[in-house]
Amino acid sequence: MEVQLQIKMNEKLFLRNPVETELGRKIIQYGIQLIHEIGFESFTFKKLAEDIGTTEAGIYRYFENKHRLLIYITAWYWGWLQYRVVFNTNNIKDPAVKLKKVIQLLATTVVDDDKTIHINEDLLHQIIIAEGSKAYLTKHVLEDNMEQLFKPYKDLCAVIADIILEYNLKYKYPRSLASTIIEMAHLQNYFMNNLPSLTDFGKSKDELKVVSFLEDLVFSSIRKK
């Protein structure tokens, strides 16, 4: 049996739903590749159009601008991660085991998921690490947030916060700790590879050390005192 994974996206993220057409799927697929390759600042719809073999105007029919495309792919990533968190912690009773699973899912390299054809999850993971925060670090966060564009991120954060509370109902900062885990899983990885003296893993460049750091951080904080 073949299972196909579809993540329902907020309709405000696009002008025309990219998963419904060939060109739309190509925009996502090649968009991820190109952003990964040249970085979000250098990325333009014109270059993407050339890669795909279509025109700039063609891409504008799907996305208002490149920032919306970035929010789209980050939102997709958070939705997918939440699916993986829920799937992989299903039937686990011990919240400590769940939390370790969450940290591992967040901080280690992604293997390409066959359930999604046009999305390369490994590249996407690397984009989230290097460009993810640019989705919300803008002057129009508040408006974007009112349109619920960041809901997948917030939902994931809430899922993790719930596991934290399951572990220790009295812990006072479940959401902040959850967002800290998410952000640091990515940022420590980025620092390790690019600004190694900001971490303790610069030499080995081993992402399992990021996992150890985060586990230590989290479990020290939430253990019952």
Add this chain to the structure above:
Amino acid sequence: MEVQLQIKMNEKLFLRNPVETELGRKIIQYGIQLIHEIGFESFTFKKLAEDIGTTEAGIYRYFENKHRLLIYITAWYWGWLQYRVVFNTNNIKDPAVKLKKVIQLLATTVVDDDKTIHINEDLLHQIIIAEGSKAYLTKHVLEDNMEQLFKPYKDLCAVIADIILEYNLKYKYPRSLASTIIEMAHLQNYFMNNLPSLTDFGKSKDELKVVSFLEDLVFSSIRKK
């Protein structure tokens, strides 16, 4: 007695030293204002030139591009913060007290420092919160880092890591914890004000709660077990 604070900047950050001329100082002063006002993406040298009453080409004589200006002002901020950390923890023996001071300096609103005339530290602090990470989240981090452009950030991180080790010599992740404190001091503040459900302080919007969260996080992690 009047004390004037000068922070020595890496010469590679600029083409012509902005502190040495009237126009240069205006570029910094009005640059901070304008980036704060319209955000780094919308910020252009042309708009800045109009604000100052000079020309675009005039500003290009000081900075290669707007990204270099961003690195310049963030580097200045980290240098200034390190000065404040060293100054404020001087003569304190207890590393726990020192660490609390560091967290407070990082996470609470800055009062404009009279020792620097052309820099509004409060605006700068807000720029660091919203735009700071864009200084290093680029495709050319490695080159920029080789030119030592991020040295002030790394130095500050090292200073904090040393205090952590002073508290507990056996703690395994002093640098990663230091960079986590720095980043989270800013990011939790940003989330609190813009994406409140990612934090536990959305309702009160009280930065002292960010301080409490960070203190709890740090001291749980580094206490001797």
Add this chain to the structure above:
DNA sequence: TATACATAATAGTATTACTATCATAATAAA
């Protein structure tokens, strides 16, 4: 067969991110 629809092809605009040149005023060295 009509028509709705996705895409392609083309053109055009304001703005961005620069570079280059020349003139002029102020300042410092000879």
Add this chain to the structure above:
DNA sequence: TTTATTATGATAGTAATACTATTATGTATA
């Protein structure tokens, strides 16, 4: 005092970016 040097101003120009608009064409659907 003359001569350089330096800082700035004024102006022009270019390639690329970030779009919008229009028209034509092929293809699936009613």
